[in-house]
Amino acid sequence: MIVVTGGAGFIGSNLVRGLNRRGYDNILVVDDLTQGDKFLNLVDGKIADYLHKDDFRERLRQGQFDDIEAVLHQGACSDTTERDGHYMLDNNYRVTLEIFQYCQAAKVPLLYASSAAVYGAGPVYIEDLRHESPLNVYGYSKFLFDQVLRRHLHDLAAPVVGLRYFNVYGPNEQHKERMASVAFHNMNQFRKEGHVRLFGGWDGYADGGQLRDFIHIDDVVDVNLHFLDHPETSGIFNCGTGRAQPFNDVASTVVNALRADAGLEALSLAQQVEQQLIRYIPFPDDLKGRYQSYTEADLSQLRAAGFTKPMRDVQTGVAEYASSLLKQGRI
Numbered sequence: 001m002i003v004v005t006g007g008a009g010f011i012g013s014n015l016v017r018g019l020n021r022r023g024y025d026n027i028l029v030v031d032d033l034t035q036g037d038k039f040l041n042l043v044d045g046k047i048a049d050y051l052h053k054d055d056f057r058e059r060l061r062q063g064q065f066d067d068i069e070a071v072l073h074q075g076a077c078s079d080t081t082e083r084d085g086h087y088m089l090d091n092n093y094r095v096t097l098e099i100f101q102y103c104q105a106a107k108v109p110l111l112y113a114s115s116a117a118v119y120g121a122g123p124v125y126i127e128d129l130r131h132e133s134p135l136n137v138y139g140y141s142k143f144l145f146d147q148v149l150r151r152h153l154h155d156l157a158a159p160v161v162g163l164r165y166f167n168v169y170g171p172n173e174q175h176k177e178r179m180a181s182v183a184f185h186n187m188n189q190f191r192k193e194g195h196v197r198l199f200g201g202w203d204g205y206a207d208g209g210q211l212r213d214f215i216h217i218d219d220v221v222d223v224n225l226h227f228l229d230h231p232e233t234s235g236i237f238n239c240g241t242g243r244a245q246p247f248n249d250v251a252s253t254v255v256n257a258l259r260a261d262a263g264l265e266a267l268s269l270a271q272q273v274e275q276q277l278i279r280y281i282p283f284p285d286d287l288k289g290r291y292q293s294y295t296e297a298d299l300s301q302l303r304a305a306g307f308t309k310p311m312r313d314v315q316t317g318v319a320e321y322a323s324s325l326l327k328q329g330r331i
Helices: 010-021 036-042 053-061 085-106 137-155 174-179 182-193 217-229 247-261 269-274 300-304 314-328
Strands: 002-005 027-031 049-052 070-073 110-115 160-165 167-169 196-199 214-216 235-239 278-281
Touching: 002 010, 002 053, 010 027, 010 036, 010 217, 027 053, 036 174, 049 053, 053 085, 070 085, 070 217, 085 110, 085 137, 085 160, 110 137, 110 217, 137 160, 137 235, 160 217, 167 182, 167 217, 167 314, 182 196, 182 247, 182 314, 196 247, 214 217, 214 314, 217 235, 235 300, 247 269, 247 278, 247 314, 269 278
Parallel strands: 002 027, 002 070, 027 049, 070 110, 110 160, 160 235, 167 214, 196 278
Antiparallel strands: none
């Protein structure tokens, strides 16, 4: 049995489907369906069982599992604006530590979700303590467990891999609401209002010119499955494309994808701005000093670990995402 925590969430539910595509369905999904609509993410996935996260945590403490092959730990509070440090450190750090301790005692491989938030404002995104300085308690909760793994890297009883996700987008993120990807918000905004709003220039960047490493969920799944297939490897690895692209690229791709669906021709970014299909709003004062204006994953260690598959750029991945949502009637 493979355990996927956060299995009804965005990345977790896509991992379930990735395992299903391999013909594997002996999967225990661990999550919290208090927000019941997340069940929609599991409807087309094949699983063996579901447990509430608190029940799973207690059963781990009591040692009630004896058939776990691997744990893909994606469950966490991913709200970067959450300031309740007590909750964040228990839910994100302490739970991960308990799962790690169980997996080491039972000799079970563990893959867990870290985050590019550990790097703070950057500008260097290499898996090295010298470049890590989280800007919020969410980033700190991920940073803290990464240090646990680093301390144990040379005495592990079973493989452990932490993946530092950059800006992930793709199907099954609708429940994340304001924490959903820029692409998701752009699509819904264009459908509803006929235009997309982006932050104006700040921090030395032009309007819509802030740069992020946007990665499609299918590429994230491929990275996870690579490490599941290579239990000889442990460590912390960036999970991005290695390519920083401006928010303008995301918005422009969204506009053209939805225009194509309506039978309209593609427009350049300049034309979209001129026609007010993309509009810029003042950069919010409350985000100044707490915002990553530039992220780009250094993939040297990921490539050295044997993952050589190319990653989608924004123009390819966002167009695929828009197409899938249009087919499902979700936008």
